[in-house]
Amino acid sequence: MAAQRGQAHTGAVAGSTGAAKTPPQPPLVIPPTAPPATTPPAPGPGETDETTALPPPSSAAQQLYSAAKGDLLQIRMILKNGGSQSTVGSGFLVGASNLVLTNYHVVSQMALDPGVYGGEYIDTDGKTGPVELLAVDVLHDLAVVRVNREGSGYFQVPERPVRLTQGQYLYSLGNPLDLGFAISEGSYNGVVKRSFYDQLIFTGPINSGMSGGPSVTASGMVAGINVSKRRDGELVSFLVPVRYAQELLRRVAQQARPPKNFNPLIGQQLLAHQREMIDRLLAEPLSIKTMGPYRVPVRESQQLRCWGRSNFRLEAEYTADSVSCAMEAAIYVSDTQQTGHVSMTHQYLRSSSLHPLQFAVLASSQFRVDRLGASRDTRLTRPSCTEQFVQTASLPLRAVTCVRAYRKFAGLYNFTLLTASTDDAQASLQSRLDLAGVSFENGLRATRAFLSALGRVHPERRPR
Amino acid sequence: MSAGPWFIEILARNGDVLQRQRVDGLPIRLGRGYGNDLIVDDDYAAPAHALAELDADGRLVLRDLATRNGIVHQGRRHHSLVLTGDTVVRIGHTSIRIRPADHPVAPELVDRTFHGWEGALPGAAGALLVGVFALGVRWVSDTQYVESVRYVEALAWGIAAALLWSGAWAFANRLFGRHARLGRHLFIIGSGLVALGAYTLLAATLGYAFSAEAFTHYASHVATLLVAGIIYFHLCTIKPPNRIRYRWICAGLAVLGSVLILVANVQRTGRFSDELYMAVLMPPQLRVSQDRGVDQFMREVEGMKEPLDRSRGHKPGEDATEN
Numbered sequence: 066m067a068a069q070r071g072q073a074h075t076g077a078v079a080g081s082t083g084a085a086k087t088p089p090q091p092p093l094v095i096p097p098t099a100p101p102a103t104t105p106p107a108p109g110p111g112e113t114d115e116t117t118a119l120p121p122p123s124s125a126a127q128q129l130y131s132a133a134k135g136d137l138l139q140i141r142m143i144l145k146n147g148g149s150q151s152t153v154g155s156g157f158l159v160g161a162s163n164l165v166l167t168n169y170h171v172v173s174q175m176a177l178d179p180g181v182y183g184g185e186y187i188d189t190d191g192k193t194g195p196v197e198l199l200a201v202d203v204l205h206d207l208a209v210v211r212v213n214r215e216g217s218g219y220f221q222v223p224e225r226p227v228r229l230t231q232g233q234y235l236y237s238l239g240n241p242l243d244l245g246f247a248i249s250e251g252s253y254n255g256v257v258k259r260s261f262y263d264q265l266i267f268t269g270p271i272n273s274g275m276s277g278g279p280s281v282t283a284s285g286m287v288a289g290i291n292v293s294k295r296r297d298g299e300l301v302s303f304l305v306p307v308r309y310a311q312e313l314l315r316r317v318a319q320q321a322r323p324p325k326n327f328n329p330l331i332g333q334q335l336l337a338h339q340r341e342m343i344d345r346l347l348a349e350p351l352s353i354k355t356m357g358p359y360r361v362p363v364r365e366s367q368q369l370r371c372w373g374r375s376n377f378r379l380e381a382e383y384t385a386d387s388v389s390c391a392m393e394a395a396i397y398v399s400d401t402q403q404t405g406h407v408s409m410t411h412q413y414l415r416s417s418s419l420h421p422l423q424f425a426v427l428a429s430s431q432f433r434v435d436r437l438g439a440s441r442d443t444r445l446t447r448p449s450c451t452e453q454f455v456q457t458a459s460l461p462l463r464a465v466t467c468v469r470a471y472r473k474f475a476g477l478y479n480f481t482l483l484t485a486s487t488d489d490a491q492a493s494l495q496s497r498l499d500l501a502g503v504s505f506e507n508g509l510r511a512t513r514a515f516l517s518a519l520g521r522v523h524p525e526r527r528p529r
Numbered sequence: 530m531s532a533g534p535w536f537i538e539i540l541a542r543n544g545d546v547l548q549r550q551r552v553d554g555l556p557i558r559l560g561r562g563y564g565n566d567l568i569v570d571d572d573y574a575a576p577a578h579a580l581a582e583l584d585a586d587g588r589l590v591l592r593d594l595a596t597r598n599g600i601v602h603q604g605r606r607h608h609s610l611v612l613t614g615d616t617v618v619r620i621g622h623t624s625i626r627i628r629p630a631d632h633p634v635a636p637e638l639v640d641r642t643f644h645g646w647e648g649a650l651p652g653a654a655g656a657l658l659v660g661v662f663a664l665g666v667r668w669v670s671d672t673q674y675v676e677s678v679r680y681v682e683a684l685a686w687g688i689a690a691a692l693l694w695s696g697a698w699a700f701a702n703r704l705f706g707r708h709a710r711l712g713r714h715l716f717i718i719g720s721g722l723v724a725l726g727a728y729t730l731l732a733a734t735l736g737y738a739f740s741a742e743a744f745t746h747y748a749s750h751v752a753t754l755l756v757a758g759i760i761y762f763h764l765c766t767i768k769p770p771n772r773i774r775y776r777w778i779c780a781g782l783a784v785l786g787s788v789l790i791l792v793a794n795v796q797r798t799g800r801f802s803d804e805l806y807m808a809v810l811m812p813p814q815l816r817v818s819q820d821r822g823v824d825q826f827m828r829e830v831e832g833m834k835e836p837l838d839r840s841r842g843h844k845p846g847e848d849a850t851e852n
Contacts, residue, residue, distance in 0.1 A: 380673055380674055381672050381673055381674075382671075382672050382673060382674060383672055416672075419672065421812040422669055422812070423668070423669055423670075423671065423672065424812075425733075425809075425810055425811045425812055426669050426670055427670075427672050428810040429733075429808050429809050429810045429811075430670075430808075432808045432810055433804075433808035434805070434808075437805070446837055446840045446841055446843075447798070447799045447800075447840070448805060449833045449836060449837055450805055450806050450833075451826065451829045451830045451832075451833060452742060452806040452807060453740065453821045453825070453826050453829065454740055454816070454818070454820045454821065455820055455821050455822070455823055455825075455826045456820035456821070456822060456823075457823055461813070461816075461820050463810065464826055465805075465806040466826075466830045467805065467806070468830070468833055468834075468837055469837075470837040470838065470840070470841045471841070472841055475841070478837070483806075485810050487810065487813050487816060488813055489813065490812035490813060490814065493810060505831075505834050509827060509830060509831060512827070512830065513823065513827050516823055516826070516827075517823050
């Protein structure tokens with residue numbers, strides 16, 4: 066997914082660009098909600114016109130905004146102690162109901178820590194009221210909340226998916242950076258193939274704070290929900306297709322009362338995601354690439370993209386070539402936790418001039434990983450590791466698997482597999498597989514598949 | 530008690546004799562004035578401070594000549610005090626002991642010091658060892674094209690650091706022993722560094738050859754032991770007769786160091802070991818033990834599920850400590 070939903074949300078943190086060139090860190094995107102940077106400026110001299118009555122709406126955007134503003138809301142997460150806002154996003158009233166659609170990442174604090182955070186809405190007239198969380202869809206980054214007022218019926222979430230043609234105008238509504246409600250015009254440019262779940266490409270500005278707002282066609286039909294943008298691009302934004310919102314609204318209609326604790330529900334959704342993710346990863350045998358005499362498994366697809374790199378021009382006595390494949394998107398759970406991600410890296414080190422002992426020191430230093438994620442990360446247990454010398458079908462190697470469990474989500478684990486070949490005194494193939502947020506069985510399955518696929522092209526000529 | 534000659538000794542706080550003066554007969558007059566037998570250069574001593582003479586029983590007695598600060602023995606002021614050869618009295622800020630010529634002394638110590646191994650010879654050997662160590666460390670981690678300046682730099686830094694370290698010990702040696710013995714101290718640090726390097730290599734080799742990860746998981750404790758050993762030899766060079774006491778002190782230091790390392794590891798990572806896993810990769814010819822199969826490896830990975838699920842239920846920070 067090109068990066069969005071999950072990472073979509075780094076809030077006001079500085080956006081790094083060019084992430085796509087350094088594969089191990091998934092690139093990604095922007096933040097929709099976030100603490101506001103500034104307060105709205107006072108109207109400039111030309112902005113207030115007290116002399117005449119407003120002219121009748123002329124442009125499409127003008128008409129849309131004036132018709133839609135009554136049903137447009139800003140959603141704020143409120144720290145219960147102290148009552149101050151911690152993040153802000155947007156949302157909209159669905160039809161004439163009291164249900165509001167927004168992004169999961171706008172209300173994630175309320176979903177994960179209901180004791181600490183509450184929610185509040187503000188409409189375009191400045192009226193406020195409480196919000197009640199009814200349902201979340203972590204995988205598509207959607208949530209439904211209930212408010213104490215009803216919509217005018219302007220925003221219709223169609224029963225059937227909206228048909229869009231490339232280049233069609235879309236209008237995105239929301240409250241960017243907490244500066245005030247805004248409408249921005251852009252165009253629809255197809256479906257992202259890179260994301261794990263479909264998202265629409267919206268070529269238009271979406272800023273932090275607009276997340277959860279609607280993007281509508283010129284006729285006022287909701288086409289998608291604002292979710293994220295690429296930080297390394299210009300006007301490359303993403304929408305959640307409205308059909309996922311329809312599914313979520315149907316689920317809300319069926320449930321008698323909202324769950325008290327959303328954590329198990331989120332855990333289940335993450336489990337469903339990893340099932341799909343690992344099934345897709347292992348649907349067919351991993352494809353094999355050759356690095357020198359070694360055969361390395363990779364999976365290259367629309368979702369998993371591979372990048373290669375070499376130290377060729379470095380002034381060094383050794384050569385290091387690496388291939389990294391990583392999913393470009395992860396599932397956003399909270400602003401500090403993203404999961405449901407797979408990445409694999411192979412590094413082929415070799416040297417003809419280094420003494421074997423020197424090469425051993427070099428290979429050892431490359432093989433050493435001091436921390437797997439933050440060791441003080443309290444949402445995960447400490448890593449538990451298994452280390453052995455292992456012989457695969459054609460390659461002896463040193464294998465280390467470290468696993469950490471998620472404390473809040475039963476049945477989810479992070480797996481890391483590190484391997485280093487032990488067949489050559491002057492060459493070393495070092496591979497790494499990271500699986501974030503998978504079940505133990507799937508972690509074992511993927512680890513085994515990856516490990517057993519590592520091999521040598523000509524095993525019979527192995528020096529050992 | 531014999532009659533003279535007598536020896537008055539001015540002592541340092543640690544019991545060393547700072548100054549010794551022979552007096553041929555009694556009584557002995559002590560004080561700051563020039564008419565005394567021993568002139569005490571101490572502003573807190575009176576011009577005529579004390580007088581030592583034999584009493585009726587033939588014992589040597591020191592009498593206070595009505596001074597303001599008096600004579601003090603074991604923290605208490607005495608008007609007069611019977612002196613044995615081992616009685617130390619304080620006059621002002623000066624500690625004094627008076628001994629007759631026939632005072633018995635301890636027999637001579639057996640000289641185990643290898644006097645040929647002093648000065649330039651061990652110094653050169655030590656510098657050589659330090660140099661070998663510095664160059665070896667530089668060489669083994671050198672992955673760039675050979676440039677001799679990096680080796681010269683490594684050599685210079687290594688020797689300079691070793692000189693600083695052994696210089697500090699030589700200073701202490703001069704202070705508390707009689708000679709600086711810089712050469713010996715340089716040899717000790719040189720041997721110690723080479724031993725540390727050799728152990729690192731040995732641990733890596735053994736761990737890699739026999740899948741014995743404990744050698745590198747707990748390598749810091751052996752290093753602590755080796756450092757304690759280095760300190761022990763430095764101390765023995767300063768005061769050879771205290772060998773036994775230093776042995777205990779250094780054993781204590783090693784244990785303390787090890788405990789601190791364990792505590793720090795647990796605090797930092799929740800593990801006793803220094804590292805998450807053994808990252809050592811050596812030339813494949815060194816492998817001795819049998820490789821496992823993928824199935825065996827995966828079975829062991831599977832075995833981690835239960836402990837992980839158990840610690841999932843714990844609060845952060847209350848996880849069971851692992852090895």
